[in-house]
Amino acid sequence: MTKELKFINFHRPAIGKEEIKEVTDCLKSGWLTTGMRTKQFEAEFAKYTGAKFAVALNSCTAALHLALEALELKAGELVLVPTMTFAATAEVVRYFNAIPVLVDCHENDFNIDFSRAEKIIKDINAGRKVSGVPKKHGKLRGIIPVHFGGQPVDVEAALKLKKKYNLFIVEDCAHCCPAYYKDSSGKMKMAGRGADIACYSFYANKTITTGEGGMATTDNEKWADRMRIMSLHGISKDAWKRFTKSGSWFYEIVEPGFKYNLTDIASSIGIHQLRKADGFMKERKKIADYYGTKLKDIPGLALPYEKENTLHSWHLYAVRIDRKFTGIHRDEVIEKLKEGNIGSSVHYIPLHLHPYYRDKYGFKKGDFPNAERIFDQCLSLPIFPGLTKSELDRICGALKNILGGK
Numbered sequence: 001m002t003k004e005l006k007f008i009n010f011h012r013p014a015i016g017k018e019e020i021k022e023v024t025d026c027l028k029s030g031w032l033t034t035g036m037r038t039k040q041f042e043a044e045f046a047k048y049t050g051a052k053f054a055v056a057l058n059s060c061t062a063a064l065h066l067a068l069e070a071l072e073l074k075a076g077e078l079v080l081v082p083t084m085t086f087a088a089t090a091e092v093v094r095y096f097n098a099i100p101v102l103v104d105c106h107e108n109d110f111n112i113d114f115s116r117a118e119k120i121i122k123d124i125n126a127g128r129k130v131s132g133v134p135k136k137h138g139k140l141r142g143i144i145p146v147h148f149g150g151q152p153v154d155v156e157a158a159l160k161l162k163k164k165y166n167l168f169i170v171e172d173c174a175h176c177c178p179a180y181y182k183d184s185s186g187k188m189k190m191a192g193r194g195a196d197i198a199c200y201s202f203y204a205n206k207t208i209t210t211g212e213g214g215m216a217t218t219d220n221e222k223w224a225d226r227m228r229i230m231s232l233h234g235i236s237k238d239a240w241k242r243f244t245k246s247g248s249w250f251y252e253i254v255e256p257g258f259k260y261n262l263t264d265i266a267s268s269i270g271i272h273q274l275r276k277a278d279g280f281m282k283e284r285k286k287i288a289d290y291y292g293t294k295l296k297d298i299p300g301l302a303l304p305y306e307k308e309n310t311l312h313s314w315h316l317y318a319v320r321i322d323r324k325f326t327g328i329h330r331d332e333v334i335e336k337l338k339e340g341n342i343g344s345s346v347h348y349i350p351l352h353l354h355p356y357y358r359d360k361y362g363f364k365k366g367d368f369p370n371a372e373r374i375f376d377q378c379l380s381l382p383i384f385p386g387l388t389k390s391e392l393d394r395i396c397g398a399l400k401n402i403l404g405g406k
């Protein structure tokens with residue numbers, strides 16, 4: 001009887017002894033929720049990204065929500081959002097009863113196409129019909145670009161739109177801690193630095209993790225303070241200190257806020273994950289390069305690549321399978337990989353094809369052809385620090401067998 005091969009998960013978090021020790025120390029310290037470890041994580045994150053302020057939160061979704069709250073988004077206003085993204089990017093716009101205006105993506109990197117975004121802006125301003133935009137609506141306020149898979153969007157193009165149409169930019173940086181792009185002066189900057197507010201995710205499968213967690217960064221003190229207050233019930237600044245010796249029992253509610261603070265247990269993991277972020281990135285890049293050399297000659301298989309003047313975070317390695325050449329659809333490839341005990345995933349079903357957005361805004365198939373073609377073909381392969389060479393060889397070998405490559 002042949003021994004069954006071990007299942008290769010789509011993702012395995014890289015948790016080391018440093019994280020385990022810090023969590024244990026935190027548990028023994030008597031202080032579990034937001035406290036000194038979270039403050040330390042925020043300070044180190046701000047330094048790492050180059051932002052003046054970093055606000056630790058319990059998810060990237062919370063960060064996106066609080067960012068839009070700080071920017072005073074109002075009901076009926078419009079925000080440009082790529083259709084090729086996760087639920088969170090658009091749902092936070094709906095929290096305000098505002099309207100996400102969906103935009104198609106580029107076929108090469110799955111990122112939002114800013115020239116299409118500008119065409120939509122012009123159509124809206126001219127009163128022309130735009131898919132999903134109701135007749136009655138408020139002002140167009142902003143744009144939420146997503147760096148898909150960790151490949152930075154064209155930040156300079158986003159900034160041009162911001163300036164020309166007076167928009168805010170909230171960057172969805174869920175996939176890029178870190179990723180980099182060259183700005184107009186030729187300087188490499190971390191993804192998120194072009195934004196008014198940038199939002200990062202530390203969800204379990206992200207480039208660095210705290211299990212669940214997120215961070216909002218900004219250079220604007222007013223927005224940072226507002227996000228901090230709203231993350232803890234809308235009660236006065238430094239409310240987290242109210243049970244410490246240096247704090248005060250007194251607090252005042254200034255707004256009905258939310259409960260979005262990050263615990264010190266999570267920050268204990270985050271502090272050490274952040275210190276390893278550059279090393280993790282190098283490991284993922286090595287894996288991407290390995291896939292690149294092993295899979296490059298399979299007809300009908302398109303591989304992701306790092307665009308000029310950028311450094312990809314390689315959170316995702318999303319390939320495209322063109323059935324015309326391979327004779328097999330992506331869905332079947334997933335099943336066959338599973339039979340070989342290999343996990344994979346799909347990023348994403350475009351938002352406009354989901355029942356909520358389809359029914360609420362009347363979207364239909366064909367509205368965003370690039371995103372739909374990508375969705376029909378895309379497959380995300382495992383990519384994480386600790387993925388071994390023998391596992392990689394198994395994945396590449398299985399794919400070649402399934403797709404008929406040499």
Ligand SMILES: Cc1ncc(COP(=O)(O)O)c(C=O)c1O
Nearest residue numbers: 059060061086088174201202203
């Ligand atoms: C593009 C994108 N934005 C936002 C999020 C939300 O992140 P979180 O789970 O930390 O709220 C995710 C999570 O997968 C994501 O992929």
